[in-house]
Amino acid sequence: MNTTEHDPRAAADNDHAQAPQADASSYQSECVRLVNAILPLWSSARNVWRTAWAMDTLVDFFAISGFDSSGCEVAAMEGLNPMNNGGWWDDFGWIGIAALRAADQGFVPGRRDDFVRIAINSWAYMHGPGWSLTPTKAVYPFATLPGWDKFAAANPNNTGTSNAWKVIDQTRPDPQPPAPPNAWIAPRFSGGAWNSPITTDQYPYPVKFVLDTWSPPYLNPAQNTVTNGGYTLLSLRLHQASLNPAYAQIFRDSGVDVAACRAAWIKQVGWFDQWMADTIPAESLLSKLQSGALMRERVSTFAPVASNQGQSYWDAMFRQDLFWTGDQGLLLGALRESKAAWTGAPPASLTLYPKIVQGVFDNVYQPRSYSATPGRYPLPWLDIGVSDPYTASPPGDDYANYATGVAVFMRYALQAYDADPALLAPYRALVVGTANGVVQSGFGANAYPAGACDAFAAAGGSPEDQMTPYVNSLSILLLAIRMTR
Numbered sequence: 035m036n037t038t039e040h041d042p043r044a045a046a047d048n049d050h051a052q053a054p055q056a057d058a059s060s061y062q063s064e065c066v067r068l069v070n071a072i073l074p075l076w077s078s079a080r081n082v083w084r085t086a087w088a089m090d091t092l093v094d095f096f097a098i099s100g101f102d103s104s105g106c107e108v109a110a111m112e113g114l115n116p117m118n119n120g121g122w123w124d125d126f127g128w129i130g131i132a133a134l135r136a137a138d139q140g141f142v143p144g145r146r147d148d149f150v151r152i153a154i155n156s157w158a159y160m161h162g163p164g165w166s167l168t169p170t171k172a173v174y175p176f177a178t179l180p181g182w183d184k185f186a187a188a189n190p191n192n193t194g195t196s197n198a199w200k201v202i203d204q205t206r207p208d209p210q211p212p213a214p215p216n217a218w219i220a221p222r223f224s225g226g227a228w229n230s231p232i233t234t235d236q237y238p239y240p241v242k243f244v245l246d247t248w249s250p251p252y253l254n255p256a257q258n259t260v261t262n263g264g265y266t267l268l269s270l271r272l273h274q275a276s277l278n279p280a281y282a283q284i285f286r287d288s289g290v291d292v293a294a295c296r297a298a299w300i301k302q303v304g305w306f307d308q309w310m311a312d313t314i315p316a317e318s319l320l321s322k323l324q325s326g327a328l329m330r331e332r333v334s335t336f337a338p339v340a341s342n343q344g345q346s347y348w349d350a351m352f353r354q355d356l357f358w359t360g361d362q363g364l365l366l367g368a369l370r371e372s373k374a375a376w377t378g379a380p381p382a383s384l385t386l387y388p389k390i391v392q393g394v395f396d397n398v399y400q401p402r403s404y405s406a407t408p409g410r411y412p413l414p415w416l417d418i419g420v421s422d423p424y425t426a427s428p429p430g431d432d433y434a435n436y437a438t439g440v441a442v443f444m445r446y447a448l449q450a451y452d453a454d455p456a457l458l459a460p461y462r463a464l465v466v467g468t469a470n471g472v473v474q475s476g477f478g479a480n481a482y483p484a485g486a487c488d489a490f491a492a493a494g495g496s497p498e499d500q501m502t503p504y505v506n507s508l509s510i511l512l513l514a515i516r517m518t519r
Contacts, residue, residue, distance in 0.1 A: 053462075053463040053466070054463060054466050054467045054470055055466075055470075056466045056469070056470075056514065056518035057470060057473065058515065058518060058519075060473040061469055061473060061511045061514055061515050061518075062099070062515065063473075064472065064473045064507075064511055065095060065099065065508060065511050065512065065515070066099075068504045068505075068507055068508045068511075069092070069095055069508065071501070071504050072088065072092070072501050072504045072505060072508065073106070073109070074497075075497040075498070075500050075501035075504075076088050076089070076092070076109055076113060076497070076501060077108075077109040077112070077113075078497045079113070079118075079496065079497040079498040079501070080118040080119060081118060081119045081496070081498045082113070082114065082115060082116055082117075082118040082119055082120045082125055082128075082129060083119075083120070083122070083124070083125045083128045083129070084435075084438070084498035084502075085112075085113035085114070085118065085498065086113060086114060086125075086128040086129045086131075086132040086133075087128055087132070087438055087441065087442070087505070088113070088441075088498075088501060088505050089110060089113050089114070089132045089136065089141075090128075090131065090132045090135055090441075090445055091441050091444075091445055091505050091508055091509050091512070092106070092141070093132070093135050093136050093139050093141045094139075094445060094448060094509070094512050095508060095512060096139075096141055097139045097140070097141070098512055098515060098516065103140075103141050103142050103143075104142055104143070104144065106141070106142055107142045107144065107145055110136065110141070110142050110145065111145065111148070111179075111180050112180065114129050114132065114133055114149075114152050115180050115181035115182075116129065116181055116182060116185040117181035117184050117185055118181070120185065122229050122255065122261075123159075123160055123195040123198070123227065123228070123229050123261055123265075124227075124229050124258075124260050124261040124264050126156040126157075126159050126160045126264075126268075127156070127160065127260075127261065127263075127264020127265055127267070127268050128264060129152065129153075129156045130152070130153040130155075130156030130157055130160070130264075130268040130272070131153075131264060131267055131268055131271065133149040133150070133152040133153040133156065134149065134150065134153040134268075134271055134272065134275060136149045137149035137150045137153070137275075137281075138275075147281075147284055148179060150275065150281050150284045151175075151176040151179060151284060151288070152176075152179060152182075153268070153271075153272055153275070154174070154175060154176065154272065154284070154285070154288045154290050155174035155175065155176050155179070155182055156174075156268065157268050157269060157272045157290070157295060158173065158174035158175065158288075158290060159173055159174050159189075159192060159194075160194065160195050160227070160265055160268065161194050161195075161196070161269075161294065161295075161298055162192050162193050162194015162195065162196065162197055163192075163193070163194060163197075164194075164291065164294055165290060165291060165294060166289050166290065166291060167289050167290070167291045168289060170289075171190070172186070173186050173189060173190065173192040174186065175287070175288040175289055175290065176288065195227040195228055195229070195261060195265060196225065196226065196227055196228070196298075196301075198228035198229075198230050199219065199220060199221055199228050199230075202219050202230065202237070202238065219238045219240050219256070219336050219347070220336060220337040221257065221336070221337060222333070222335055222336055222337045222338070222346060223305055223308040223309065224301075224305070225301040225302060225304060225305035226257050226262055226302070226305040226309075226333075227257070227261040227262045227264075227265040227302070228255070228256060228257055228261070229255040229256070229257075229258055229260075229261040230254070230255035230256060236252050236253070236254060236255055237254060237255075238254045238255070238256040238336075238349060239254050239349070239350040239351070240336055240347035240348065240349065240350065241347060241348050241349075241350045242342065242345075242347060242348070243348065244316075244334070244348045244352065244354070245348070245350055245352075252430055253351065253429055253430030253432055254349070254350070254351050256332060256333075256349050256351070257332060257333045257349075258331060258332040258333075259319065259329050259330065259331055259332055259333075259358070259361040259364070259365065260358070260360065260361060260364060262302060262305065262306070263361060263364030263365050263367075263368050264364060265298070265302060266299060266302040266303065266306070266368040266372070267364065267367055267368050267371070269295050269296070269298040269299035269302060270299040270368075270371055270372060270375060271371075272292075272295050273292055273295040273296045273299060274375070276290075276292040276295070299372070302368075303372050303376075303381060303383070303384065304381070306319070306365075306368075306369075306383050307381040307382060307383040307384075309333055310382075310383040310386065311381070311382040311383050313334075316334075316354065317334040317335055318330075318334075319333055319334075320383075320386065321354070321355075321357070322389075323393055323396075323397060323418075325392060325393070325396040325397065326389050326390065326391070326392030326393030326394070326395075326396050326397065327386065327389040327390060327392075327393045328357040328362060328390065328393040328394070328397065328398075328416070329357065329361045329362055329365045329390065330352070330353070330354070330356065330357060330361075331351075331352075331353065331356055331357065331358050331361060331429055332349060332351060332352055333349065333352070334348060334349060334352045334354075335347065335348050335349065335352075336348075336349065351429055351430070353417070353419070353429070354419070355417055355418045355419030355420075356415065356416075356417050356419070356426075356429065357398070357415065357416045357417075357418075358414075358415050358428070358429075358436055358439050359394065359398055359412055359413065359414050359415060359416070359439030359440055359442065359443050359489075360414075360436075360438060360439035360440075360441075360442035360443065361439075361442075362390050362393065362394050362398070362439075362443050363439075363442040363443035363444070363445065363446035363447065364442060364446065365387065365390055366387050366390050366391060366443070366446045366447065366450060367446040367449060367450075369383060369384050369385075369386060369387040369390070370387045370450055370453070372384050373385065373387070374453070387450075388457060391447070391450070391457060391458065391461075394412065394443060395460075395461045395464055397416060397418070398412045398413055398416050398443075399411065399412050399413075399464060399468075400412075400413055400423060400424070402424070402481060402482065402483065403480075403481070403482045404471065404474070404476060404477045404478055404479060404480060404481055404482075404490065405474070405475070405476025405477065405479050405480045406480070406482075407471060407474045407476070407477070409467060409468060409470070409471035410464060410467065410468060411468055411471065411489070411490065412440050412443065412468075412489065412510075413440075413487050413488075413489065414428075414436055414437045414438065414439040414440055414487065414488070414489040414506075415428050415436050415439060415487060417487075422483070422485065423485075423487060424481075424483045424484065424485030424487050424488070425484075425485040425486065425487065426485075426487050427486075427487075428487075433486055434493070434495070434496075434498075434499050434502070437488070437489055437493070437499075437502050437503075437506075438502055438505070438506070439489070440489040440506040440509065440510070441505045441506045441508070441509040444506075444509035444510055444512070444513050445509055445512075447513055448509075448512060448513045448516055451513070451516055451517060452516070455517075458517065462517055462518075465510075465513055465514050465517055466514055466517070466518060468510055468514070469510055469511050469513075469514035472490075472507050472510050472511055473511070477490065477507070478490040478491055478492055478503055478507070479491075479492065489502075489503065489506040490503045490506060490507060491503060
């Protein structure tokens, strides 16, 4: 094989020297083909965060295409069922955000009110005690929705994502590592969502020094960006939904404390501001690159420990050079929407989302060919600390889940474009060029450079894994359609 002829890296400087022409007809046809491939897989998948993730992009497709979504009713309700492998707190961020968007965008309109109820349930579960205007032992108000009664019965003592660190010992193994209980894994800054405790074989692992090459053989559930981004967005959007007269009766029936919802959003913004604007670069949640900036996958350190000369322990899973593309989308949405909703001068962190957009288009997009057709395509994660980003491993070697990152960024980029077209205008040629590659025959096959850091390669295994490349491709085409209309 003559690798120079088809090596997209060799021609990277010329890939988009001239603005490519958009082919709207091909985009639309390919979207329909992709959705026809996604729907049966979505209907059969039993992994609630992945089905909620897919649903969010399907909502965009039906809104943009104008097709009738009523035939998706059964799959949508089952796709938001927490009994389908739900349990991590970030699951409920995905569920709630997708449900509320479905209600707002007219997806399966006959289920609009149920979608709002599911969003309220999701936020109440994430928030934990204090979600209700009146004292209650219930973990959320609407337990008659499919699966939600069984989940509530199985999880009657929810602590809430912001309080999880207080009961972190539930995840500690026996015998415990030789250190004071809790002392090394308390939050460095007040507020913030934790994705633990879960089980005794998945617990936060603190270390004295930041590690560059080693990680435990599991994805420990501490303060990761995805949980905090989802909780921030859901808290803000649900509070805004409470002001919609069309949903007023649902909120009254729920008894949810919308003031607590707003307070949670404000607290989360403060937490992000501390981790992005008030920490030194090596420990910050935001990494400023030569071009733009990117959000790291999780926070770096725990609270200072007196027995360690007042120094903080590091999260062993923290990587200074590792970025999940999905986190960039979540924070683009959370920061942009928070800035728009803020009263008065916004915190410094809320002004940084344009840097994240630049960071993705200038760094996460990498030259690659599929079936000998060169182009530039976003990676699902980016490790700038390795020589070959195409073979970089995701956190915990969790390839299947981290492969979903592209669709997350694209949907929030689409929402950002709708709100402010100028934000994405400089990247129109890149978006169009990528979409032109997606519609080519053989796209997703024969990647060069090869490597498992790939959002578009054919995947086997479970239905949710099989639909991931289709949803990622669909999300790119939907953004291109919106930007070229």
